[in-house]
Amino acid sequence: MKLNLAENIKSFRKERKMTQEKLAEALGVTVGAVYKWESGLSTPELSLIVEMADLFDTSVDVLLGYKMKNNRVDHIIKNINKLCMSFDNEAITEVDKALVKYPNSFEVLNIGAETYGYYGITRRDCAMMRKSLDLYDKVILLLPQNKDPNISEATIRGHMANILFMLGETDKGLEILKKYNASGMFSSVIGSYIAFFTDNKDEAVSYLSQGLARAFSGMTTSIVGFIFYFCHKKEWKKAIDINNYAIILIKGLKSDEGFNSLDKIHSELLATLSYVQKKSGKKKESEQTFKEAIEMAKRFDSNPEYSMNSARFIENDEDIIVYDVFGVTATESILKIFTKLDDDDLIIKCKELI
Structure with missing residues (x-):
């Protein structure tokens, strides 16, 4: 199993425009320690790896450079999608199992958020919709793992806004859509919800x-x-x-x-x-x-x-x-x-x- 921890520490540090000195100071270690990590001469302790993942706003899996075998994840996602097509209750059970097994997988968290959102909206189940929102928050943090060009932070925020509308939190939903309305991608939805649910029809x-x-x-x-x-x-x-x-x-x-x-x-x-x-x-x-x-x-x-x-x-x-x-x-x-x-x-x- 090949890991790219040394390369990733250096890459994430530079993305955030941090020097080795600044990273060392943030973690409470010496500059020499950071140098050795990035050179592959030594490996940081697990607690420091977790702290760095948090500092870089990424997951431990991504920081380590660990790539799980996609065939297993792909199989799980296909199975969940198939269950959703027939609105089978087993879909939620399979999502929960996948989330336990792959808690830091973008694909798994995304299908989990979609499934909880779909079932929650259809059943008018507030708890399931809240669960979907929580999962989407985590999905956004894992966006560096995303390889699907159809998914972006804007599309995810759009899903979250729709759930907020169903929860009756119209103002929050509109705030999100207005913020991420690049090229007017959400204009129709924003206008419709303002006309449907607010008193300010002219807007x-x-x-x-x-x-x-x-x-x-x-x-x-x-x-x-x-x-x-x-x-x-x-x-x-x-x-x-x-x-x-x-x-x-x-x-x-x-x-x-x-x-x-x-x-x-x-x-x-x-x-x-x-x-x-x-x-x-x-x-x-x-x-x-x-x-x-x-x-x-x-x-x-x-x-x-x-x-x-x-x-x-x-x-x-x-x-x-x-x-x-x-x-x-x-x-x-x-x-x-x-x-x-x-x-x-x-x-x-x-x-x-x-």
Whole structure:
């Protein structure tokens, strides 16, 4: 069994910008002792290892560099997930066993927190929800062990906030979400809970607007990705269906207050639709859709407005900007789309009209 204690002591010390002298002073040992630990010439006593782990805000396992056999942990986690899928009470029993066996494993504590939270919320069991919060506190301390890109402190805090909402501690939950609301990732939830549970309904509008804009941007980006994927697979009907769905979505948000970024995206979607219609043998429909795309793009470019603030339901003091990857102008974007789709005929027609 290989340990990396010497290397880790040095690494953690430098991360915290501590000299060997400062670490020695904090632990009540000599500088020579610290030097020997980091050089691998000697090993600190267990009590000092525990003290250093606490000082470095990490676990003893991580400080030691001990890597347990993941196949056993993976098996336990898969089993717990399977039990949760059928809401089997045995899941909690298995979690408790795992926590005893692997008290310093990020993966085990995380699945434990998730399971207690899931069962606690479903059963409205306050004790289980409190247990979940306690476990999540420990999970955050063990984040250096995390290898899952889908998990971060922000996502964990989000789970904790949801549990606090279920416990009736709305203010605490909102405080957490507001603190970790990077790029508006929690805006929809913040706005919804303010509207649901507080008297200050007006505060919800800004968050709800940000959340709606973010959700729209994410959905249209995914839809455009699907359109190009379906075109690659020559699944034209699917491409038309999802393209039309995106256009319906945009029309539902567009207002009569002039043009904004929705019109640019709308023109781009009409361009992709004209291509797919052409490939589907719908020549007349393709020509009409192409004409609409160019006309809308030109109108937008004559007075471009990249904010979504004039869209329906959006009420925000600051501009909410929606970007796309195709181009600055709408006509430039359409030309780039046809280039990506490798359609020389539509490229030539586009250049003639713009």
